[in-house]
Amino acid sequence: MSDDPLETGGHRRAGQIAFALGFVVLAVVLVALLGDQTVWKNKVKFFAQPRFWPAVGVIGMAVFGALHLKHLPRCRLSHYDLREARVWFEAVEYALWFLVYVWVVPIAGYLPTTLVFAPLLTWRLGYRSQKMLWISVIFAVVVVFKSVLQVKIPGGLVYEYLPGGLRSFFILNF
């Protein structure tokens, strides 16, 4: 049996029913939309129909998803499931951090945003020592340095306000 406290009696992991149910609902909705979202072409062989492979996918999702749901141990939703769902939603917080970072980079520029984002997230994670905050800044400058990784990220809008030579230097490298 697993050591995971969310594992209930070794039979069912908390949150499994919720996931399986959600998956089947999604699959059924996609099957229902098959006629609307795909096309059936006349005088085209069955296997070459544009609808054929999406149908294989969504019908497979629905059938296997439903069988998986059926084979799960029957159990009512418990407080373990709610606890697990809360953990899932906590992950959404970090996804939002990521999306805010994505949204700010084209405006404020890659390096300045990363210089703020890395220590801020480090702080949020509970690291309060100056050592860790400095390490996060160094990580942002050294490891994620745009010119080192050769990443193609457009310069920030704020760089437009910089004087001539400095502006092109920043757009190119930061």
Added chain:
Amino acid sequence: MDLIFSSLDILARWDVVLALLVGSVGGVLIGAIPGVGPAVAIAILLPATFSMDPIVGLTVLLGIYGSSMYGGSIPAILINTPGTAVNALTTYDGYPMTTRGEARRAIALAYSSSFFGGIFSVVCLILFAPVLAKIAPMFGSREIFLAALLGIILVVTAHHRQTLIAAALASFGIWLNTIGLEPVKYTKRYTFDQSWLSGGVNLIVVVLGLFALSQAFILLQGEDEKVRLTKLRGSFFQGFRELARHPRVAGVSATFGVIMGMIPGVGEFTAQFMSYTYARKTSKRPEDFGHGSSEGLIAAETANNAVPAAAMAPLLALGIPGEALTAMMLSVFYVHNVIPGPGLFQNRMDFVVALYISLLILNVLVLVFLLMATNQLIKVVKIPNRFLGMCVLVLSFVGVYSLRNSATDCALAAGFGVLGFVLKRLNLPIVPIILGMVLGGIMEVKLRAGMARVKTPFDFIDRPIAMILFIMIVLVLILHFLRVWRDYKQRKAKQWSTSHASISFATTMYRRRNSLLKARGRKVRGKRSRYYPRSTDKN
């Protein structure tokens, strides 16, 4: 000979040499950090390799893939935490050796076994290359379709006790691949009239979300572990001497690794468990297994390092990836218009041989690096998990955004990241989604092309290789259903014995209670007969 010279010519470039160094050292570092692993690293680095030459990009990725398992054995042996998932079996015998003060011996054995497994599989691959080159052109559309179908079935059935959800997730992957404009008639499929969906869902975005971002979320939500490292003193060369004392275990384990690596969807885990079971069954001291057995450590490490090179065989010869990492590498080939498959063996054999030789050099480089730098390298284990999560999150952004400078891609990747996080929390497989996406695309194209030339479905399997593949598919399915039936019967038998045992237990308890009551009754009556003599006695 000309072929080898032209292959060496490809490799004798400063950027390829640099890629070899970066890949091998980077892979070891990434493997040594528990919680990152080669899948995360490859997902993050994948977009960066698009701007490189195919040989350079692939060498970096291959280096990370091949050398991460060397690095993964370090935390597995020293702190009982596998650096990569495939090093889990190393903890069984590696860590007990550390607890009895033999950490250096364990690490030396792990290095030498990994090196032997890696070199053995590359040599096998080089020896097989002419055979593969002859067989590969015999694969037409139908054969490739059937091989891809076999691959997807093997991937699904390899997830024992999770087959249904693995099949559902593989179907999800197939559906994801169909989103956007259909390749022949250019009709829209599941775009919901959204222009950003017309181009389809990018494989790299899905890979980055499912592997890298989800792992970042896991790390960010976890807790930092306090690590106490054992100091290692002395030379690591003694491992080779000890390995030479177990040639049978090493040879058989490496062979298992090569065979399992070539079969799509089977991979390191099966190879390791088969080797480990074999080593234990044939050992003179099976009781040592799990308590610091050198044979157990050799079996686990040799088998897992023999897989990466072997896994390249179906990818290069047929264009069919066997697992997630080779599926990611396939996208690098596609980006550079190098299409893996029979044509690659016919037209670019020097490229294929150059890849094999680079794998050989990689193993040597990794070993040299490890023999020199292990004492410094083990310090990476101390990096706090959540801080690592922050680093992976930022690097994932670099990976996704540099693809197309699209914020939509980032949002999609975040969505897949949450999905991957949920799947990992529930212990559900992620790999079927990726293989469904990759193999689904291959199957759609090949089925159309194959069916265009046949009149009835039976014509589809009238060629020898197609027939062999079809028989293999049927056999795999029969074996799978037999295993399911056996499991079902065992479960039923267990349920029956449990319920029967409880009935017997209740009956025994009832009889025991009755006999106790009877005994107590006799005792009480006996006492009473002493204190209250019978009325007849009074007279």
